[in-house]
Amino acid sequence: xxxxxxxxxxxxxxxxxxxxxxxxxxxxxxxxxxxxxxxxxxxxxxxxxxxxxxxxxxxxxxxxxxxxxxxxxxxxxxxxxxxxxxxxxxxxxxxxxxxxxxxxxxxxxxxxxxxxxxxxxxxxxxxxxxxxxxxxxxxxxxxxxxxxxxxxxxx
Amino acid sequence: xxxxxxxxxxxxxxxxxxxxxxxxxxxxxxxxxxxxxxxxxxxxxxxxxxxxxxxxxxxxxxxxxxxxxxxxxxxxxxxxxxxxxxxxxxxxxxxxxxxxxxxxxxxxxxxxxxxxxxxxxxxxxxxxxxxxxxxxxxxxxxxxxxxxxxxxxxxxxxxxxxxxxxxxxxxxxxxxxxxxxxxxxxxxxxxxxxxxxxxxxxxxxxxxxxxxxxxxxxxxxxxxxxxxxxxxxxxxxxxxxxxxxxxxxxxxxxxxxxxxxxxxxxxxxxxxxxxxxxxxxxxxxxxxxxxxxxxxxxxxxxxxxxxxxxxxxxxxxxxxxxxxxxxxxxxxxxxxxxxxxxxxxxxxxxxxxxxxxxxxxxxxxxxxxxxx
Numbered sequence: 001x002x003x004x005x006x007x008x009x010x011x012x013x014x015x016x017x018x019x020x021x022x023x024x025x026x027x028x029x030x031x032x033x034x035x036x037x038x039x040x041x042x043x044x045x046x047x048x049x050x051x052x053x054x055x056x057x058x059x060x061x062x063x064x065x066x067x068x069x070x071x072x073x074x075x076x077x078x079x080x081x082x083x084x085x086x087x088x089x090x091x092x093x094x095x096x097x098x099x100x101x102x103x104x105x106x107x108x109x110x111x112x113x114x115x116x117x118x119x120x121x122x123x124x125x126x127x128x129x130x131x132x133x134x135x136x137x138x139x140x141x142x143x144x145x146x147x148x149x150x151x152x153x154x155x
Numbered sequence: 156x157x158x159x160x161x162x163x164x165x166x167x168x169x170x171x172x173x174x175x176x177x178x179x180x181x182x183x184x185x186x187x188x189x190x191x192x193x194x195x196x197x198x199x200x201x202x203x204x205x206x207x208x209x210x211x212x213x214x215x216x217x218x219x220x221x222x223x224x225x226x227x228x229x230x231x232x233x234x235x236x237x238x239x240x241x242x243x244x245x246x247x248x249x250x251x252x253x254x255x256x257x258x259x260x261x262x263x264x265x266x267x268x269x270x271x272x273x274x275x276x277x278x279x280x281x282x283x284x285x286x287x288x289x290x291x292x293x294x295x296x297x298x299x300x301x302x303x304x305x306x307x308x309x310x311x312x313x314x315x316x317x318x319x320x321x322x323x324x325x326x327x328x329x330x331x332x333x334x335x336x337x338x339x340x341x342x343x344x345x346x347x348x349x350x351x352x353x354x355x356x357x358x359x360x361x362x363x364x365x366x367x368x369x370x371x372x373x374x375x376x377x378x379x380x381x382x383x384x385x386x387x388x389x390x391x392x393x394x395x396x397x398x399x400x401x402x403x404x405x406x407x408x409x410x411x412x413x414x415x416x417x418x419x420x421x422x423x424x425x426x427x428x429x430x431x432x433x434x435x436x437x438x439x440x441x442x443x444x445x446x447x448x449x450x451x452x453x454x455x456x457x458x459x460x461x462x463x464x465x466x467x468x469x470x471x472x473x474x475x476x477x478x479x480x481x482x483x484x485x486x487x488x489x490x491x492x493x494x495x496x497x498x499x500x501x502x503x504x505x506x507x508x509x510x511x512x513x514x515x516x517x518x519x520x521x522x523x524x525x526x527x
Contacts, residue, residue, distance in 0.1 A: 038337055039385035043328065062329045062381070064336075065176075065307035066254055070506060094256060131396075134389055 005152045006140045015041055015137055018155060019049035025151045026053075026105045028076035031119045033111035036127030041137050045127065046080050046107040053078065063109070068095055070104075077104040083113035092117050121145040123152075164188045167244045167492060168195075170232065170268075171485025174221045174261035175253025175281045176307070180481035181228035183236035183243075184291070186489055192291050195236030197475070197482040200224040221260040229268070232481070240272045247488020250278030250498075251505030258504040266500050277488040278502045282510045284483035286314050289443035291486040292472040296439045300432040300467070302425060302458070305446030305478075306332030306347075311376050311428040312510065313435075317490035322511040323428050324376025331417055332448045334380040338413050341388050342406050352410045353451050359404070359411030364390055366416040368423075376428045378420065387413050414453055422457045429465040440467035445477045 009015040022032075026049075034042040047060040053073040063069045063082040071078040079100045086092065092114060100106050101119045111118060124142040141152045166187040173180040179200040186192035233239065248265035251258050262278070269276040285303050289295035300323075301312040310325030329337075332349060339348030344355060366386045369379040387409055394405050401409075429442055442462045449455060449471045462469040476482060 038341060039388040043381065047328070059325070059327065061307070061326070062333055064329070064333050066252075066506075068254070068506075129389075131392065134385075 004142045009137045011135045016048035019045045020052040023049040031106040031122035033124045040127035042109045079104045079106045082109040084110040086113045123148045169485045169489045171481040172248040173481040173484045174257040175249045179224035181232035182481035182485045184485035194482045196232045198228045198231045225264045245275040247277045249281045251508040255506045262504045275497045278498045279487045284487045285445045287487045288472045288483045299441040302444045304448040320510045326378040328381035337384045355410035356414040359407030361411040361415035363408040364412030442467045
């Protein structure tokens with residue numbers, strides 16, 4: 001049974017603060033599946049979350065071309081992946097994502113490419129834009145692992 | 156220990172390997188003394204024919220696929236250059252930044268060749284390869300200003316030496332090439348997006364849609380292209396909601412408006428970067444642009460105009476040397492070799508490796524990341 005919760009962000013800065021609050025509660029082995037169409041704010045959210053956990057500020061480039069960017073932070077290693085360009089499940093294996101799901105904090109864009117390899121304990125974060133307000137986003141959380149209930153409630 | 160003057164007079168022949176991105180490549184470059192370097196061969200085991208079929212650029216993830224292709228590329232490059240290992244002075248290889256599986260397989264291959272032949276090994280930063288290309292193609296004198304603009308990168312560098320680069324600014328989110336690809340995705344145009352958006356833009360009216368010029372109001376040379384793609388998306392959705400779909404003219408006008416915004420931003424930021432560079436009083440002022448996006452004629456024309464107005468020459472290396480290739484790696488290796496750089500068999504692959512400062516190696520010999 002999937003539980004859900006929804007939060008509205010009025011501006012990109014709102015989204016950034018939400019990402020920071022969630023980031024503070026993450027630990028290695030946590031996987032966030034960032035869903036939503038192109039331009040919905042997945043990379044913005046991931047960038048803000050990663051930067052908030054860095055000791056020294058560093059660029060967080062889009063992973064669209066490199067597929068995976070990794071970062072060492074005080075909270076543990078972070079993997080930021082964009083799976084859009086993947087075409088087969090073998091490639092998930094090749095990227096080493098299965099191991100990373102166990103040992104790192106993983107932020108995964110276009111997670112539908114994971115298919116059966118999608119980790120059951122992951123938190124889904126779905127982004128939707130507002131047709132009437134270009135800055136606002138609706139951000140919906142979904143999970144089955146009860147651990148996420150307490151995390152999401154405190155956001 | 157060889158003296159510097161002696162090293163400069165030497166004829167050097169370097170094999171270069173590149174596998175940090177989607178393509179696998181090998182090349183042989185030779186330079187006699189301080190004469191213009193010569194590309195003896197440059198082989199790219201590309202996947203271009205597959206790109207359109209998959210609606211995107213297909214990444215080569217499997218390290219072993221890179222490894223297999225590297226063998227073929229090296230054999231081809233050596234045969235085309237008509238050299239044997241005995242004719243080489245060193246082996247240069249991209250050691251980062253890039254997709255770790257690819258980088259690792261290149262580094263492993265180069266280490267194997269180095270161990271078997273006794274030839275020195277030189278790890279090259281992929282971005283330094285791009286940034287040194289104007290030396291290979293135009294004999295550019297230090298310092299020159301480099302705009303590196305591709306699918307994954309967008310930054311200004313002042314190149315002062317083969318290991319001395321100053322970054323003036325770069326993208327804080329997406330690179331322009333990624334923006335072109337995503338706009339193509341949004342408008343249902345074929346990949347790669349650069350050429351297809353450019354072709355549509357040529358038929359459209361750039362004045363119909365006024366898209367934002369991100370960060371133009373902010374000082375400095377940084378870029379942001381993520382919001383521009385989202386603006387195109389919203390405009391598309393608005394038209395579809397209003398009329399039920401996009402006409403050909405709508406699509407062309409959206410592309411033209413988007414491209415115009417990219418051109419305007421690149422032109423203004425380039426003007427700022429050129430002024431910073433010119434304030435240093437370079438002896439032979441030169442601005443070079445490299446990366447796949449430099450193939451865009453509208454961008455190229457506008458940058459040329461900006462440079463002319465600021466009193467700097469402008470050059471863009473030919474496209475095969477602007478996009479990923481191994482000739483630039485062999486050439487960068489050649490410059491590093493002359494500078495006395497040698498790497499050992501402990502050379503590490505670095506998925507992230509900023510060009511303007513020394514960064515610690517992130518990953519050791521296959522500790523994690525893609526499987527070999």
